[in-house]
Amino acid sequence: MKCTVALLCTFGLTLGLASSAIAASVKQRVSYFPIYGNTLEKLEASMLKNGPHFNESASGHPGAATVTFDGVVSYKPTERGCVIDNADFSLVVELSLPKWTNRSGASEETIFLWETFERDVVRHEMHHADIARKWVTKLEMAVRNSSAAPDCETLENAVHRTSERYLKWHEDEQRDYDRKEFREMNLRLKRALRDRLRAGD
Incomplete structure (x- = not known):
């Protein structure tokens, strides 16, 4: 008897313990969308146009991490x-990241701010991937450690509930991380700019 569990989640950045026996398979793919312009205003406009769209958003986002959990469980x-x-x-983790294709005519200040912002986007989306890796391991371990049940239908239902619980905890952590990042990202960018201006004095 086998059952499958799958979930597709997308998380993006909005602008402005397991034993060795647990070995969930993880694949990661990275794609890039083009960003054009030589000013911050043009770069932002290009990102809003070409960036990934999700949650019925009219504007594109600076980056996105789409994570897909899948699993097959057999019973005896x-x-x-x-x-x-x-x-x-x-x-499966699919990262969508920005790539500035032509910097001709851009000022040093624009290049500095973009590179600072880009590093933050990459770090942000990679952390989404890290969270997903943690939870797929936790989920697999929890299912493997499921207690025996009187019959396989009862056990299958228990595994389904366990999967739903762990996937919810995963999604909760992802969303908590996005909320925290929304508050802190602008502060990091302002701090980087302030430090650069002080270094130029």
Whole structure:
């Protein structure tokens, strides 16, 4: 008996313990969308146009991390009841990041601010991927450690509830991280600019 569990989540940045036996498969892909312009205003306009769209947003975002969980669980009847025979989970992470294609005519200040911003976007989306890796491992371990049930249907239902619970916890952490980043990103950019201006004095 087998069942599958899957979830597709997208998280983006809005502008402005497991044992060695647990080995969820993780694949990561990175794609880039082009950014054009030689001023901050043009770069922002290009990003809003070409950046990834999700949650029915009319404007593009500076970056996005789409994570897809999948898993196959098999069950085995025994004398003590139905137990987990095997559980294999996988995670696919797809990162969409900006790439400035032509810096001709851009000022040093514009280049500095963009590079600072770009590093923050990459760091942000990579952390979304790290959160997903943590939770797919936790989920696989929790399912493998499921207690025996009187029958396999009961155990399958229990695994389904466990999966839903862990996927919700994963999504909650992702959204909490986005809320925190929304507050802190502008502060980091302002601090970087202030430090650069002080260095030029």
